[in-house]
Every structure is written in C-alpha cells, then in structure tokens.
Amino acid sequence: MDTVTHDSLPCGIEYGVVHLPKRHVISFQLRVLSGCCADPIENLGLARLVEETLDKGTTRRTGQELSDAFDAIGAGRGSGTGRETTTFTCTVLPEHFEQAVALHAELLRTPTFPDDAVTANIDLSRQELIALQDDAQGLTDKIISRQTYGDVLGRHPLGTEKTLNTITRDHLVTHWETHFQCGTMILSVAGPIEPQRVADVFQNHFDGFGSSEQSRREPLGATFSPGATHHHKDLEQQQISLCFPGVDATHDDFPAQQVLLGVLSGGMSGRLFTEVREKRGLVYWVGAWQDMPRGLGTIFLGASTTPERCDETFSTLLSEVDRLSVDLQQDEVDRAITGIVANRQTRGDGTRARCSELASDLFFFGHPIPNEEKLAKVSAVNVETVKKYLDTHPRNRLSVVTLGPRPLSQTPGAATTSEVAT
Amino acid sequence: MATDPYTVHTLDNGLTIVIESMPDVRSAAAGFLVRTGARDETPELAGISHFLEHMMFKGTPKRGWQDITIDFDKMGSSYNAFTSEDRTVYYGWVRHADIGKQLELLADMLRSTLPPEEFDMEKNVILEEIAMAKDSLEHLAFDFLQEKLFAGHPLAWPILGYDSTVTAMTRDQLWEYFQKRYAPDHMTCVVAGKVEPSEIIATIEDLCGDWKASGLADERTIPTFHEGVDQLHLERFNQQLVALTYPSISAKDPLAETAAAIATILGDDNSRFYWNIIQKGISSRAGVYHMEYTDCGALMLYGTSQPERVEQLVDAMKAEAARLCDDGVEPHELDRVKNKRRTSLAVECEAPYHRLTQLMDDMEYFGEPRSVEQMLADVDAVSVDSVRQYLDAFPINAIGHVTSAGPRDWPGAN
Numbered sequence: 001m002d003t004v005t006h007d008s009l010p011c012g013i014e015y016g017v018v019h020l021p022k023r024h025v026i027s028f029q030l031r032v033l034s035g036c037c038a039d040p041i042e043n044l045g046l047a048r049l050v051e052e053t054l055d056k057g058t059t060r061r062t063g064q065e066l067s068d069a070f071d072a073i074g075a076g077r078g079s080g081t082g083r084e085t086t087t088f089t090c091t092v093l094p095e096h097f098e099q100a101v102a103l104h105a106e107l108l109r110t111p112t113f114p115d116d117a118v119t120a121n122i123d124l125s126r127q128e129l130i131a132l133q134d135d136a137q138g139l140t141d142k143i144i145s146r147q148t149y150g151d152v153l154g155r156h157p158l159g160t161e162k163t164l165n166t167i168t169r170d171h172l173v174t175h176w177e178t179h180f181q182c183g184t185m186i187l188s189v190a191g192p193i194e195p196q197r198v199a200d201v202f203q204n205h206f207d208g209f210g211s212s213e214q215s216r217r218e219p220l221g222a223t224f225s226p227g228a229t230h231h232h233k234d235l236e237q238q239q240i241s242l243c244f245p246g247v248d249a250t251h252d253d254f255p256a257q258q259v260l261l262g263v264l265s266g267g268m269s270g271r272l273f274t275e276v277r278e279k280r281g282l283v284y285w286v287g288a289w290q291d292m293p294r295g296l297g298t299i300f301l302g303a304s305t306t307p308e309r310c311d312e313t314f315s316t317l318l319s320e321v322d323r324l325s326v327d328l329q330q331d332e333v334d335r336a337i338t339g340i341v342a343n344r345q346t347r348g349d350g351t352r353a354r355c356s357e358l359a360s361d362l363f364f365f366g367h368p369i370p371n372e373e374k375l376a377k378v379s380a381v382n383v384e385t386v387k388k389y390l391d392t393h394p395r396n397r398l399s400v401v402t403l404g405p406r407p408l409s410q411t412p413g414a415a416t417t418s419e420v421a422t
Numbered sequence: 423m424a425t426d427p428y429t430v431h432t433l434d435n436g437l438t439i440v441i442e443s444m445p446d447v448r449s450a451a452a453g454f455l456v457r458t459g460a461r462d463e464t465p466e467l468a469g470i471s472h473f474l475e476h477m478m479f480k481g482t483p484k485r486g487w488q489d490i491t492i493d494f495d496k497m498g499s500s501y502n503a504f505t506s507e508d509r510t511v512y513y514g515w516v517r518h519a520d521i522g523k524q525l526e527l528l529a530d531m532l533r534s535t536l537p538p539e540e541f542d543m544e545k546n547v548i549l550e551e552i553a554m555a556k557d558s559l560e561h562l563a564f565d566f567l568q569e570k571l572f573a574g575h576p577l578a579w580p581i582l583g584y585d586s587t588v589t590a591m592t593r594d595q596l597w598e599y600f601q602k603r604y605a606p607d608h609m610t611c612v613v614a615g616k617v618e619p620s621e622i623i624a625t626i627e628d629l630c631g632d633w634k635a636s637g638l639a640d641e642r643t644i645p646t647f648h649e650g651v652d653q654l655h656l657e658r659f660n661q662q663l664v665a666l667t668y669p670s671i672s673a674k675d676p677l678a679e680t681a682a683a684i685a686t687i688l689g690d691d692n693s694r695f696y697w698n699i700i701q702k703g704i705s706s707r708a709g710v711y712h713m714e715y716t717d718c719g720a721l722m723l724y725g726t727s728q729p730e731r732v733e734q735l736v737d738a739m740k741a742e743a744a745r746l747c748d749d750g751v752e753p754h755e756l757d758r759v760k761n762k763r764r765t766s767l768a769v770e771c772e773a774p775y776h777r778l779t780q781l782m783d784d785m786e787y788f789g790e791p792r793s794v795e796q797m798l799a800d801v802d803a804v805s806v807d808s809v810r811q812y813l814d815a816f817p818i819n820a821i822g823h824v825t826s827a828g829p830r831d832w833p834g835a836n
Contacts, residue, residue: 022446024768056701063701067692068754074761076769093765123703130728131706133660136557234658236556267495268479269488278487281546284554306553335495342498346449346515350773 004358004368005195009203012182012212016358016368017195020351026097026191027355028198030104031363032086033186033216034179036157043167045125045159048081049118050175052125055079056117059110063117066107073099081157083293084220085363086179091352094192098201105205108180118169129158136403137304140239143231144300144401148243153222153293181210186362190355217366219248219295228400230407238310238404239302242317244395246290246297249364255377256389257290257297262336263328263386264288264301264320269335271320276303282313294364307405314400314408325390330383340378344371428781428791429619433627436607436635440781440791441622442614444774450521450615451774453513454528455782457610458603460507461576461642461715466590469548469583470599472505473591474536476544477600478512479503481537482530493527500775505581508642508715509786515775518616522625525613529629532604541593549589552582559726562654563663563827570652571667571720571823575645605636612781615774644717647823653835654827662732662828665724666739668818673714674787679800680808681721681816683759685710687751688742689723692758699738704731708739716787721818729830736824743818751809763801767794 006016036047056063070077073096079088088108092100132138146154159167185206189198224245247253265272265288276286286303301321305313347353348371361368400411429441444450459471480487494501494514501514512531514524555561565580572578582588611630613622647669671677689695689710699708708725723743727735770776771794784792792800826832 023772025765025772064692064697068758071692071758071762074763074765076762076765091765091769093768117701120701120703124700124706127703127706127728130660131726134559236553237550267499267501268491269495274488274491277547278543281543282550284547284551304554304557305550309550331492335492335498338498339495340498342517342520343500345517346498346500346775347773349447349449350769352769 001370001372004370006362006368007199008214009182009199009206010212011203011207011209012214013185013187013202013206014214014362015187015189015198015202016362017193017198018190018354018358019193019195020190020354021192023192023351024093025091025351026094026189026193027089027091027352028187028189029355029359030088031186031359032180033084033184035082035084035086036155037083037152037220038175038179039155039159041151042163043159043171044155044163045157046167046171046175047086048157048159049121049125049167050172051079051081051086052121053113053117053172054111054176055107056121057112057114058106059112060106063114066103069103070100075100075103083153097193101201101205105209109206109209111176113169113172113176115169118172122164122167125158125164126161129161132158136233136235136237136239140241140302140401140403143229143403144241144243144399147227147229147401148225148298148399149222150225153220153296182206183211183213184216186359188355188359188362190351190358220293222293222296224296224298224397224399226397226399228398228411231401231403232405233403235404236306237304238307238402238406239304240310240314240317240402241300241302242398242400243291243298243300244398246299246393248295248297249292251297253389253392254297256381256385257299258340258378259333259336259381260324260386260389261288261290261299262339263324263332266336266339271324272301272317275320276313276316280312280316282309282316292364310402310404310406311409321395325387328383328386333381333383333386337379337381341375344375428793429623430790431623433606433631435631435633436605437626437630437633438610438785439623439626440610440612440785441617441619442777442781442791443617443619444615444777447616447772447774448518449515449774450518450613450617451513451515451778452521452524452528452611452613453511453778453782454532455610455612455786456510456532456604457508457608457786459505459509460579460581462603463576463579465579466587467595467599468579468587469581470591470596471510472581472583473544473548473588474596474600475503475505475510476548477536477540477596478531478534480540480544481535482533483535484530487537487540490527490531497523499524507577507581509782511782513775513778521613521615521617521622525622525625526629529626534600536593536596536600538593545588545591548582549585552585552588555582559656559659559661559663559827562656563665563825566652566654566827567665567667567722567823567825570650570825571648572645573648575643577645577715602636602638605638606630606633607635608638610782610785612778612785614777614781642717647720649821649823651824651832651835652826653832655829655831656827657829659828661726662729662826662830663724663726664732664736665722665825666736666743666822667720667722667825668816668820668822670712670714670719670721670816671812672717672719673783674716675719677808677812678714680804680812681712681719683756683804684746684751684809684812685712685721686759687755688746694742694746695739698742699725699735702738704738705735708735721816723818729828732826732830740819747813747817747819750806750813753806756804756806760801760804764798767797
C-alpha cells in the first residue's frame with residue numbers, strides 16, 4: 001500500500017502527498033476553490049480570463065520570460081477553469097521540483113495582468129465562442145448543462161459575447177485578489193518525494209499569500225431541472241444528449257452508480273455499445289458518463305447519428321436504461337467491476353494519474369481515500385445492489401437536448417421546444 | 423530513467439516480436455501492428471483497411487463478436503484499434519498477470535472469419551463514422567489537404583474512405599484484401615510491461631507460429647508533393663481553417679528530430695506562433711505539425727480564425743516562417759525543446775501503453791527498438807546548424823501548398 005500524507009500548511013494550503021519512491025517524475029496539482037461559478041452574472045467568462053492571463057506577466061518577468069523559465073526546467077504544465085475550481089498542473093523531473101513550485105508561486109502571487117494580454121485574451125475568448133459553434137458535441141454539452149443546472153452551475157467558462165464585452169483589467173485584478181489565497185487552495189503531489197519536503201517547499205514559497213483561513217469547502221447547492229429542447233443546426237448528424245439525477249462521489253450509493261455506468265458503457269461489451277451500435281448499427285459513437293459537481297451527481301447518455309435514425313437511437317438509449325431493472329446479469333456486473341479495478345491498476349502506473357486521483361479525493365471527500373478501500377466498495381456491488389440503486393433513484397426526471405436538422409418525433413415526460421443553437 | 427533491455431525475436435513465418443521488460447510497473451500492454459493502411463488501397467477500395475479493422479472485432483472460428491468484447495472486458499483491458507495511412511494497430515493494456523490471455527485474444531481476433539452476417543451492420547456503423555467526420559471542420563480540411571497534396575497517390579485517400587466506396591464494398595473484397603495483407607511477415611507483435619520475455623515468446627510462438635507468410639512484396643511508392651492553392655467551400659461552418667504545407671523529410675531521416683524541434687519552436691506552447699499570433703489575438707488556434715511517414719513527410723503550418731481575419735493569420739504565419747528561414751533559431755530555443763522532451767520521455771516511460779506505441783513507431787521507422795538514451799541522444803544532436811541544414815534543404819518560405827476550408831472563398835484557389 002502506498003503511503004499517503006494529508007495535512008495543512010501554516011500558510012493555509014491543504015495538501016496531500018502520495019510517496020512513490022520508484023517513479024522518475026513528480027506531478028503536482030494546485031486547485032484554487034473558485035471557478036466560473038464565482039463569476040458575477042454580468043461578467044461571465046471572468047474566471048477563465050484570470051486563469052489565461054495569470055502567466056502573461058509578473059512583477060519579475062514578462063509572460064514570455066516566465067514560459068521560458070518553465071521550459072528551462074522542462075516542466076510539463078497546464079491550467080484550466082472549471083465550475084468550482086481553477087486548476088494548475090505540473091510534471092517535472094525531481095531535481096526541478098522546487099523551481100517549478102517557485103514559478104507557480106510567482107505567477108499566482110505577483111501577476112501584473114498586462115493590458116495588452118488582457119485585451120488579447122478577451123478577444124481570444126470571443127474567438128473560442130465562435131469555434132464552439134463549429135464543435136457539435138461541445139455545443140451540445142454547453143446547452144444541456146445550462147438547461148439542466150441553471151444559471152450558476154450550468155454556465156460555460158467562456159461566458160458570452162455580451163458579458164465578455166463588459167470585462168476590464170480591473171475586473172481581473174479584483175477577481176484574483178478575492179479568490180486566490182492559500183486558504184482556498186488544495187495541493188496534491190505524487191512522486192519520489194518525501195511529504196515533509198513538499199510541505200517545506202510550498203510553505204516557503206506561499207507563506208503569507210492571502211488569508212490562511214480555509215474556506216469554500218461547501219458545495220454550491222445546485223439543483224437538477226428536467227426539460228427537453230431541440231436546437232436547430234445544419235449538421236450531418238443529430239447530436240443526442242440526455243441526463244437524469246444520480247448521486248455524488250461521497251454518497252453511499254456511488255459505488256453502485258459506478259458499476260451501473262460500467263454495465264452501460266464500460267467497454268465494448270457494455271449495453272449501449274452492444275445494443276445501439278453493434279446490434280442495430282445506429283451510431284458510431286455512443287456513451288454514458290457521470291458529471292459530479294460537489295453535492296450533485298448526474299448520469300448522462302449521449303450519441304450522434306444521422307437524422308433518420310435519431311428517434312430509434314433515442315428510444316433505444318432510454319429502453320436500455322429501463323431494461324437494467326429487469327434483466328441485469330451478474331456477469332455484466334462482474335465485468336464492470338473488473339473494468340473499474342483494472343483501470344485503476346493499469347493507469348496507476350502513471351504518476352500523473354495518481355496525483356489526479358488524490359486531487360479528486362481531497363476535493364470531494366476532504367481527505368485521501370485509500371485505493372484499496374475504494375476498490376473494495378466497488379467490488380462489493382452485485383446485481384441486487386445495482387437494482388436497489390435503480391429503485392432508489394428513479395429516472396422519471398429527464399433533461400434532453402438534441403442538436404441538428406430535426407427534432408425528435410416524441411420526447412417522453414417533457415415538452416419539446418425548438419430553438420436555434422447558441 | 424528506464425534502461426531495460428529489449429528482446430527482438432522473429433518467428434519462422436516472419437512475425438517479428440519486440441518485448442520491453444519494465445519490472446517496476448504493475449501492468450503490461452500487448453499489440454499487433456499490421457503493416458497495411460490507407461496507402462495500400464486502390465481508389466475503388468478507399469477505406470478498406472479501416473473497414474477490416476472494424477471487422478476484426480466481429481468473429482473468429484472460436485469466438486462470436488460478443489465473445490470478443492466480453493473476453494476483453496472480463497480482463498478489464500483498456501483496448502482498441504486504429505487505422506492510419508500506413509498501419510493498422512490492435513492493442514490491449516491489462517494487469518500484468520493477464521498478458522497471456524490478452525495475447526491469445528488479440529491473436530485470435532486477427533484470424534477473423536469476417537462473418538458475412540455482420541458485414542452490412544458494420545457498414546452502417548462506418549457510414550455513421552464518416553457522417554460524424556463531416557461535422558468536423560478540422561477533419562474535412564485535413565482530408566482535403568491530403569487529397570490535394572498527394573493527388574493521384576494512395577496517400578490522398580481518406581482513411582475512412584468515401585461514402586461511395588464504403589457503400590459499394592463487398593465482403594469478398596475484404597476477404598481478399600485480408601488474406602493478402604494480414605500475414606505474419608507483415609506484422610509486428612509488441613509487448614511492454616512487467617513480463618518475462620522468454621514466456622512471451624513461447625506464448626506468441628504457440629499462438630501465431632502456424633500462421634502462413636504471404637511473401638507479399640512492398641508496393642509502396644513515394645508520392646509527388648503538389649504545390650498550389652486549393653479551397654474547400656463549407657458554408658455551414660463559422661471559422662476558416664488555413665494550412666500552408668511544405669515538403670519535408672521522412673520519419674527515419676537523420677534530421678527527423680530537427681524537423682520536430684522546428685515544429686515545436688514555431689508552433690507549440692511557448693512558441694513563436696503562440697506569442698506572435700495567438701497572444702496577438704489574431705487566431706485562437708495556430709500550430710505546426712510534422713506529417714511523417716516511412717518514406718516521405720510534409721511540414722504543415724495551420725490555424726483557424728474568423729473568416730474576415732484569415733489574411734492577417736496567413737500573413738502572420740508566413741512572416742514567422744520567413745523569419746525562421748532567414749535567421750534560424752537561437753540556442754536557448756533548442757535548449758527549451760530538449761528540456762521538455764526529457765520530461766515527456768520520463769513520463770512516457772512509466773506506462774506500458776505509451777512504450778508500446780513508441781516501440782511500434784521505432785520498428786516501423788527504424789526496424790529496431792530505440793532506448794530512451796538513444797532517443798535523448800537524437801534530441802541532443804539537434805543544433806542551430808542542423809536546423810539551418812534542414813531549412814536550406816526544405817525551405818518553408820517557398821510556394822508550398824495552400825489549403826483553405828470554410829465559408830470564405832480563397833483568391834486564386836482551385
């Protein structure tokens with residue numbers, strides 16, 4: 001069993017470390033507990049702009065000099081804005097760990113938000129919104145998220161053309177001052193490094209950065225709204241996305257939900273691939289997945305197909321979920337469990353995957369969960385557990401979105417409206 | 423960094439086996455590389471290699487299609503297959519104790535019966551895949567680029583084929599192609615992970631030793647690179663994609679790492695394109711891609727923008743290309759590329775699946791596996807002088823080929 005340490009630094013950063021002595025790289029992930037849900041309604045897109053502009057200049061270096069400094073140590077890095085978090089990830093050789101932390105401290109603590117970079121990144125966000133119009137699947141995801149989760153949790157990190165027009169450099173500075181501080185940061189580290197060294201390096205570089213009082217650990221309290229809409233777009237294929245309430249990662253029924261998704265879509269022997277693609281030839285792509293903001297779980301099913309096959313594809317998706325209560329077999333459950341366990345063990349050979357898993361535990365549970373414990377819960381699931389899950393969490397509230405040339409002929413359980421895709 | 427030795431063994435029937443033992447991991451990956459792809463097709467059979475890849479999952483003398491997927495999933499394998507211009511690959515990544523079962527399943531799949539009753543259903547699936555590709559500006563643009571760049575040569579055919587060729591394809595045509603191309607002397611089996619090489623060789627000998635070689639000669643030819651300006655008018659998209667493409671070297675050329683370094687310096691993160699095009703707000707997506715095959719290559723500068731900004735984008739890309747040709751690169755730019763490559767190689771060495779794909783590239787391009795040290799030595803050999811040597815031989819400020827795809831017409835385009 002790998003050693004996992006979990007504690008808080010005096011500066012306020014909550015951290016976890018998986019010590020993996022035989023690895024050749026160190027990965028770390030720093031999550032700031034503030035994402036696009038923190039954007040003021042009139043400035044949607046602000047959190048992502050802050051993330052994009054933080055590394056475009058510090059009090060010590062220009063943006064290009066900062067990027068050169070990261071490249072000088074061969075750092076593989078990235079960042080992203082989600083609904084509830086802004087995340088910074090980095091993978092380096094062990095000898096460059098401290099310098100990588102120092103550079104992250106520099107960009108997080110002393111950004112200058114240069115005017116030209118702010119202007120350019122607002123313009124780039126506008127262009128990305130236009131690019132999203134050419135991405136059928138991405139656009140469908142955006143629409144169903146807004147329909148299902150509403151104005152706060154359902155917003156897209158890019159914002160809108162209108163809200164981007166309102167954003168100024170001052171907004172970026174205020175957002176950064178308000179949301180970026182040690183007390184809102186969760187750090188996860190994996191690799192050949194002692195936990196004490198991680199603590200020393202981060203404490204040294206982040207000490208005094210904003211409030212040390214830990215905050216933003218509570219879910220946003222979002223709700224699920226059913227509905228059904230069609231959005232017209234000139235496409236070869238019709239995009240179908242539907243979702244219904246599930247459970248979040250901390251719920252006792254979560255292992256059963258994981259297995260349920262494995263039965264539906266865990267591998268090519270999953271029900272959706274078998275019934276929708278292999279037996280009926282309706283689609284190339286079909287899948288099921290879960291979306292988990294804190295405190296809320298949602299199960300999604302999706303497919304894309306040519307318009308004449310859309311109704312049959314949609315009805316097959318629904319019937320396959322309903323059929324689970326009737327004829328679920330133990331061998332399907334066993335395969336789903338094996339898939340989850342094996343996936344964890346094979347991909348766990350990668351240091352980045354281990355870091356990411358720890359980050360997820362800290363975010364959802366507030367502490368690390370031993371792999372063995374998680375896998376034991378999944379392994380304990382059987383047919384009856386999944387059926388009980390299906391009974392306890394009825395699928396009578398659906399959110400459905402279709403994007404493409406024509407609406408569905410019939411959408412059960414909800415009125416259909418037709419709109420132009422935006 | 424891993425320095426594990428490699429084992430290379432060839433069976434009597436010509437099947438090459440490559441094994442990398444990685445004692446510190448818990449998993450293992452296995453895959454078969456079949457040396458056949460879109461460039462081995464005739465125009466009438468465009469898409470047949472990809473169709474065959476789908477049919478390999480449909481049944482063998484031992485297993486029906488559901489048995490195949492169930493057996494993969496019983497192991498919890500991360501598995502799939504893909505087809506490119508020059509190869510078709512089948513792979514599975516499993517816990518190390520399951521590697522024998524994984525090899526048996528992959529080997530069995532490759533002796534497919536191409537069940538006639540599954541043929542039409544799978545054709546539907548592929549036609550849906552083609553339809554999905556038509557909703558992607560990038561997919562349409564890059565297929566169009568290949569079609570024009572290598573016009574008249576098999577590298578011009580789209581990997582998925584066309585609606586017309588796939589619709590017209592018969593099971594007999596697939597069978598004939600399959601018998602000709604899926605012979606052991608056209609395959610390499612690669613295994614990487616926590617494995618014992620002698621056991622792996624014995625297992626593969628047992629599974630594949632009686633496969634019959636075809637003796638098929640390599641009929642691949644080197645394409646002619648076509649210069650010019652071509653446009654694909656696509657009214658229903660909101661953006662315009664433009665690519666400037668120039669002749670380049672093959673993947674096995676001694677300057678291959680130099681070409682990769684040029685692509686990184688010009689078009690990757692923290693690149694000249696990033697700071698002088700993207701961060702100037704001209705385009706949100708601009709990059710450089712080195713298309714490489716065993717016998718030829720092309721360097722493609724590309725970007726997407728709003729249609730009204732496309733001239734600005736092309737001018738900016740051309741200006742950066744000209745500056746590179748005139749002034750070359752700075753030593754510190756090369757150092758950055760090398761440092762990043764060291765880290766990425768260290769990451770890739772952790773996961774058997776990544777080693778599997780790297781070893782397949784090595785075998786296809788160099789005929790032997792390369793150690794991480796060898797790869798790093800090749801990266802270290804890139805210099806200001808090698809960049810100059812490349813750019814003198816393959817300038818990217820020449821005419822080249824211009825591809826435009828999107829709602830706007832391109833002046834002077836065909």
